[in-house]
Amino acid sequence: MPHSAIAQLKRLGRKTLEQPNWFDYRSIGLDASDVPALTALALQASYDDETLDEFEGYASIHAWRALAQLREPAAIPALLALADTNQTSDCDWLIGDLPNVLSTFGAEALLPIEHKLCSGQGDIFARAAMAEALTHIATNHPDRRDACVTAIAKSLQAFTDNDPVYNAMLIISLVRLKAVEQASLMAAAFDANRVDWSLLGDWEEVQIELGLLAERQTPKPRFIDWHPTPQDTTELDDKRYQIHIALDNIAPPIWRQLTLSCWTTLEELHAIIQAVMGWEFAHTYQFTDRHGNIFVPEPELVRPAAGRISKDDSLVSLSEVLQQPGDILHYHYDFGDDWRHTITLEAVDDHADDTLFDPVCLDGGRACPPEDCGGPWGYQEKLQILADPEHELHQDMQDWFGEDFDPEAFDLSACQQELDSLGYVSGFPDFAPLPDTTGKPRKAGKKNKRRQQKKARKAQRKRKK
Known part of the structure; x- marks a missing residue:
């Protein structure tokens, strides 16, 4: 591939990333021979959207998306390496893209993803992205569904040592795959109080999602803060x-x-x-x-x-x-x-x-400051003018506040x-x-937490694709 294709990729910028559908990177001449260069570029990812350059700062994101489209298995280890950085959870682009990127490789990525998922190492959100990638693979390759469920369940088996937030995210993936066969494992995690309820609800909510219950058997909890040690909220x-x-x-x-x-x-x-x-x-x-x-x-x-x-x-x-x-x-x-x-x-x-x-x-x-008065400093400056009859803006300020305004009043x-x-x-x-x-x-x-979560995830996937 001519060097100009990489140069074109570096000039695609953020606006291209925000399109409903991913850019077709083959259209600028990228092919399998560019995997090493794209890999190196992907691993140079920045993790602060605020400091990203308008064009080249987003080149890493374009690089890993290009690798996903080329679907060369040699790129899988490098893409998994993206999850190894200790700043993974700071990059919305990476966390949003990883499941989609890895799942494009289908069955060839299953074992490497499982290894990463069950390693017990690294950022919990990056590992949860591995579980989401497996749900995508299972959806696109139904014959691999059982293997994907087994891999996610294998990671959940360590629920006593896992972060409760991570356990909740694993269970969300199992629920999306309707993994009824793993109900006893999920129940055990809930019984041990090792699942953060705030992400998906309690065990009854999960059973309803799985089709194991038609309706709640107990009053719906208010989803107050989950604590890793049991609390008597009564x-x-x-x-x-x-x-x-x-x-x-x-x-x-x-x-x-x-x-x-x-x-x-x-x-x-x-x-x-x-x-x-x-x-x-x-x-x-x-x-x-x-x-x-x-x-x-x-x-x-x-x-x-x-x-x-x-x-x-x-x-x-x-x-x-x-x-x-x-x-x-x-x-x-x-x-x-x-x-x-x-x-x-x-x-x-x-x-x-x-x-x-x-x-x-x-x-x-x-008294409360008026709306849109300039914040603490703007408000206090206006009060100084209001208190000074000799100030050239005194009358204007008095008109702005109104005759009845008394900053010291409280009723x-x-x-x-x-x-x-x-x-x-x-x-x-x-x-x-x-x-x-x-x-x-x-x-x-109250909002239905599961419905809201699905809506948010659907919107996120639409935004990132």
């Missing part, structure tokens, strides 16, 4: 939290203190914060716990830091992220103005009356009325629709 049934919410980078502080159920979801907490602080549901938001995990309405669109995860905020309760007084949760609202809030758990109390699940504002200080009664206007009892699954960041009503009730 102890949390009679708890309410007292929390303190404060805006960061503002002095004097703007803050609120309230009580609410420990079962309040973070989606509900978003609405509560909007009401109690005085925001207007006008912008996007995210929660971040003390470990760096992210909780948002659409976790599939967020890339957390290495070793961290993103979850649907409607499926996470306060009891997951705050357990002991002093625990902290961060709430980021309006990424443009950059309003950051620190939520601190102050006390955990027993309750004797279910009405105490209602969020109650206890106290607070100072506890009005704050509670805003909370009551939400129209639901926090901590229970059936609550009134909450406004989303555009002010439109959100669908009431």
Whole structure:
């Protein structure tokens, strides 16, 4: 192949990668003789989308896709080597592409993938990508389905030593293959409390997906935080939290203190914060716990830091992220103005009356800044102008804020009325629709985790192909 073909590949850039269908690399003259050069290029992958050059920075991605299209078995070891880097989980392109790339080799890649999957070494997300590759091979080559199921099950047999998140991802692959023959193994992993429920639901949910149960035999769990050691969550049934919410980078502080159920979801907490602080549901938001995990309405669109995860905020309760007084949760609202809030758990109390699940504002200080005022620094600059009658922009600022605005005011009664206007009892699954960041009503009730997960995976595959 002329050197110009590799040069053309390096100039394809990101836009080509984002097309619905993969680029036809043979059309620029690539063939089997280019496997060594493409292999070397693929292994030079960058793992930070923000620093990728517009063209050559994406050449590695084009290289491994080209190798997949050429389907030369000699490329398999190099493609598997891509999963060996300790930064694999940082590259969305790689994690998204690996299953599709490896599965194009069909049965020839089965044993190498199985070896990588069962090695017990490396990034759990890269290894989970091996399991997903096997599900693709089984789907495209039905005669290899049993071998693929056996390979995935072999890795799951080490569930006591595996990361519980990894076990959940293995079970997701087995469920996709309807591997009913491995039900006892999956049940054992659940019984040992070695499966992260937040990814796929409990064992009854899995049995329903496998067709082993027609419907649930017990009440559906709320999918609170899974812990590697069994927890008696009934102890949390009679708890309410007292929390303190404060805006960061503002002095004097703007803050609120309230009580609410420990079962309040973070989606509900978003609405509560909007009401109690005085925001207007006008912008996007995210929660971040003390470990760096992210909780948002659409976790599939967020890339957390290495070793961290993103979850649907409607499926996470306060009891997951705050357990002991002093625990902290961060709430980021309006990424443009950059309003950051620190939520601190102050006390955990027993309750004797279910009405105490209602969020109650206890106290607070100072008015909420207006929306779109420039963030903490822009707001404080505007207040300085507002407080200076001699400033040339004083009248303009007074008109902008309005005559009734008092930055030092806090009305506890009005704050509670805003909370009551939400129209639901926090901590229970059936609550009134909450406004989303555009002010439109959100669908009431819990989302079906499995349906959402399938939708996200389908969208991801469509994006990456």
